[in-house]
Amino acid sequence: MTQRDDRKEWDVVIIGGGIAGLTASIYLARAGQSVLVLDKGANPGGRAASNEIAESRVNLGGHALYKSALPILREVGVEPAGGTPKTTGAFVYKQADGSNKVLPLGQLLLGSFLKWHEKTQLLRFYSKLRKIDTAALHSVTLQDYLASELSSPRVRSAVLALVRVATYCDAPQLASAGAVIEQLGQAQVMYVDGGWQSLVNRLTEQAQQAGVSIRARSLAREIGGSAPDMRIELKDGTALTARHVISTAGPAETLALLNPALTAAEAAVYERLVPVRAACLDLVVSGMPQPKTRFVLGADYPWYYSNHSAVASLSDNPAREVVHVMKYLPASQETDPAQDERELEGFLDLIQPGWRRHVVQRRFLPRMLVSHAVVDAASGGLSGRPGPAVHGRPGLYVAGDWVGASGMLLNASLASAREAARCIIAGKDTVKEGMHRGA
Numbered sequence: 017m018t019q020r021d022d023r024k025e026w027d028v029v030i031i032g033g034g035i036a037g038l039t040a041s042i043y044l045a046r047a048g049q050s051v052l053v054l055d056k057g058a059n060p061g062g063r064a065a066s067n068e069i070a071e072s073r074v075n076l077g078g079h080a081l082y083k084s085a086l087p088i089l090r091e092v093g094v095e096p097a098g099g100t101p102k103t104t105g106a107f108v109y110k111q112a113d114g115s116n117k118v119l120p121l122g123q124l125l126l127g128s129f130l131k132w133h134e135k136t137q138l139l140r141f142y143s144k145l146r147k148i149d150t151a152a153l154h155s156v157t158l159q160d161y162l163a164s165e166l167s168s169p170r171v172r173s174a175v176l177a178l179v180r181v182a183t184y185c186d187a188p189q190l191a192s193a194g195a196v197i198e199q200l201g202q203a204q205v206m207y208v209d210g211g212w213q214s215l216v217n218r219l220t221e222q223a224q225q226a227g228v229s230i231r232a233r234s235l236a237r238e239i240g241g242s243a244p245d246m247r248i249e250l251k252d253g254t255a256l257t258a259r260h261v262i263s264t265a266g267p268a269e270t271l272a273l274l275n276p277a278l279t280a281a282e283a284a285v286y287e288r289l290v291p292v293r294a295a296c297l298d299l300v301v302s303g304m305p306q307p308k309t310r311f312v313l314g315a316d317y318p319w320y321y322s323n324h325s326a327v328a329s330l331s332d333n334p335a336r337e338v339v340h341v342m343k344y345l346p347a348s349q350e351t352d353p354a355q356d357e358r359e360l361e362g363f364l365d366l367i368q369p370g371w372r373r374h375v376v377q378r379r380f381l382p383r384m385l386v387s388h389a390v391v392d393a394a395s396g397g398l399s400g401r402p403g404p405a406v407h408g409r410p411g412l413y414v415a416g417d418w419v420g421a422s423g424m425l426l427n428a429s430l431a432s433a434r435e436a437a438r439c440i441i442a443g444k445d446t447v448k449e450g451m452h453r454g455a
Contacts, residue, residue, distance in 0.1 A: 023229075025257050026052045028440060029248050031236045031273070032264030034062030036415040036429040038219040038228075040262050042092040043437035045226035052256070053223070054234040054248075060220050062264075063385065066211030070300040070377040072331035073211035077296035077384045078322055078340030080205040081212075081426065088430040089215070093222040096215060098208040099327030105311035107177060108319065108366065109170065116366055118312070124174065134168040141166060141175065146201050153194035154397025161193035173315040183424060184386040185292045186318040186344035191390055192397030199424055207328035239263070239273045243411025260440045262413045264433070266291070266388040267402070270414055282408040289389035289418055290347050295356040296381040297341040297364075300331075304339065305370040312367050318344040319363050336376065345383065347390055353382035387425060389418035398423070404436035413439065 028044050030037045033055030041051045059065070066073045081096060089096065106120045109129070119129055130138070153161060158179065166172045180186050182199050208214055223230065235251040244259040263270040267286035271278065304323065312321040324330060325337035341360050345351055357380050364371045391398055398421040406412040413436040415429065422431030 023050075024255065026050050027258065028052070028260045028262065029054065029246075029256055029258040030262045030264065031239075031248075032062060033057070033060035033220075033230060033232075034264055034429075035064050035215065035219065035426065036417075036433040037062075037262070037264040038216070038223050039088070039092055039430055040264070040415055040433035040437045041223045041228040042219070042226050043434060044440060045223065045228045047437075047441045049440070051223075051228045052258075053228055053230045054236055054250070055230065055232055056235045058232055060230060060232075061213065061216040064212040064216050066213035067379075069298075069379065070336060071333040072300045072336050072338050073213060074298050074300065074330070074338055074379070075211050075213075075324075075340070077294060077298065077381060077386070078320060078324065078342055079208070079212050081208055081215075082202050082423075083204050083206060084202050084423070085427050085430055088434055091434075092219065094215060094218045096206065096208050097210075098206040098329075100204050100206050101311060101322065101327050105313065106309070106367070107174060107313055107315040108317060108363070109173065110316040118367055119315075130168075130170060134171050137166055137168055137171045138174060141171075145197065148197055150194035150197050153197065154192050154399060155393050156193045157189055157393040158191045158193045158196050159188040162188070170315070177313040177315045180318055180344045181313055181320060183292075183391075184294060184344060185347070185390055187290070187292070187347035187390050187392075190290065190347060190392045190394070192393040192395075195391040195397040195424070198398075202423075207324045209329040211330060236265075236273055238275045239412065240275045241411075242409055246411050260411045260413065262404075262415055262433075262436050262440075264415050264429075266385075266416070267414075267418060274409065274412075278406075278408050282406075285402050285407070288395065290392065291385060292347065292387040292390055293345045293383045294386050295343040295345060295351070295353065295360065296384045297357065297360045298379045298381070299339040299341065300376045300378075301337050301339055301371070301374045302335050302376055303337065303374055305368050305374065309367055314363070317363070318346075319360070320344070321363065321367060353380075356382065387417045391424060404432050404439060 027049040028051045030041055030053045033053045037053055041053050045051045063076055066075050106118050109117050111117050162172050179196055237251045238249040239261055240247040246258045246261050248256040267289050271286055310323045310326045320342040323339050330338040343356050404413045415432040415436045417425055417428045419432035
């Protein structure tokens with residue numbers, strides 16, 4: 017799957033062969049740069065890789081592709097296939113007696129669970145969502161904003177459930193209200209045929225066709241120097257030189273590679289970032305007891321359930337379906353993985369009683385890294401995140417879901433990868449105004 021070139025000198029070395037690294041490599045190679053991608057795994061992909069489990073392609077937790085990411089993917093020659101899940105679903109609310117109630121979306125709006133004034137609040141909030149001046153809300157926490165806008169706890173719970181599914185984040189006390197509202201206003205999502213591995217495979221093909229060299233099982237130990245004489249040392253002792261380096265590792269991992277280290281002020285931009293994680297129960301099943309129950313969110317709980325096979329082709333065996341169940345983990349505290357797994361099993365007992373008899377194979381990921389950073393209000397939302405150019409280290413760039421002001425999750429990875437590549441192509445080896453945010 018990968019091609020190897022053992023030369024030691026490159027125009028650009030990219031650390032990490034996930035979607036950001038592969039995307040940046042394509043732009044650079046097409047512009048005539050010699051590009052080497054180093055990936056620590058056996059194959060490219062990183063967190064976007066899918067595994068073959070029980071004749072099915074299973075992502076690392078539930079992945080959804082926002083259609084707003086398609087323009088950049090198309091620029092690099094990738095056209096995903098898949099399906100759009102229906103907007104119907106259900107919420108799980110905790111009742112006064114401690115029991116849980118599964119409430120279909122239609123009943124939430126038309127039934128008696130919500131009072132008339134609560135329904136009005138919910139409908140009014142969503143009717144004005146695209147009209148909200150988010151620029152004034154980037155430094156306001158989501159928790160404070162919702163408390164000022166929605167007096168009903170049950171309505172706030174419904175909105176927070178939709179926020180979690182849109183951002184994969186359960187940190188309303190930290191998250192920027194402006195950034196979250198912009199994310200809620202995004203276009204539809206799709207579940208990708210063949211899993212996200214199909215995206216990785218196509219990006220890898222495009223990179224290789226452009227002349228990119230990819231080295232698997234190549235773990236970086238150190239990045240030194242500055243443009244145009246940068247040095248990369250690998251764990252196996254291999255030494256490389258490059259005019260530029262792009263790190264698509266996380267902020268902590270990137271800082272650990274730098275020799276010399278950044279100054280305390282320069283490093284603080286990266287050290288303040290708080291990662292987003294989820295506990296993921298990935299299932300390959302043979303049908304489910306309630307086949308029409310395809311999408312359920314916890315309103316009073318940070319839960320997610322979705323049958324991705326309902327709209328995407330994920331198995332060659334028509335009797336197999338891929339189901340993802342998740343708990344969005346709190347950003348500020350550790351949880352007990354065993355308890356998290358039991359909690360997800362209890363969630364399934366509630367919405368799919370008898371589900372265990374249908375399981376062909378299961379996998380539990382206790383602390384799956386969803387994103388390297390909460391888009392927080394304290395930093396000013398998206399505009400407060402680090403930009404691709406690393407202040408204090410000319411020639412070094414970063415890309416990933418934690419970089420730049422262009423959205424969250426995959427959208428941020430793609431946009432920052434393109435911006436880093438464009439800076440290198442344009443010869444911008446010094447940090448200029450606007451390139452580094454939050455410094």
